[in-house]
Amino acid sequence: MTPETLNFFDKVYQVAQQIPYGRVTSYGAIAKYLGAPRSARMVGYAMNNSSEKNVPAHRVVNRKGLLTGKHHFDGTNLMQQLLESEGVTVVNNQIQDFKNLFWDPAEKTPL
């Protein structure tokens, strides 16, 4: 693992921590923001180790607003619970009104 890789992972965590309460973003958006638009998968991979970090991984979903990473949380619907507790509506593992709740780290779009 190269130092650059460690930096990338660390950056991912930092960006994820910037996600506002009740907002969500995508792996690709984070990757693109870090200058690695082709490394969206690496963002998800980094999130795998986010358990030890203080990172709201539940606010990061794929571009369709689908909770693809819910299986990596303890419970079956823990990720959905966390989101709904923040006011985000989730139906069938999919975030409703995803486009409106989407938060681009580059744009930092306000609600």
Added chain:
DNA sequence: GTCCTGACAGGAA
């Protein structure tokens, strides 16, 4: 060293 896998994304059919 090769091969397989994965919390993705984008485009095509």
Added chain:
DNA sequence: CTTCCTGCCAGGA
């Protein structure tokens, strides 16, 4: 609108 296929990059066997 949905489903399928390809490209990417890092890690583990």
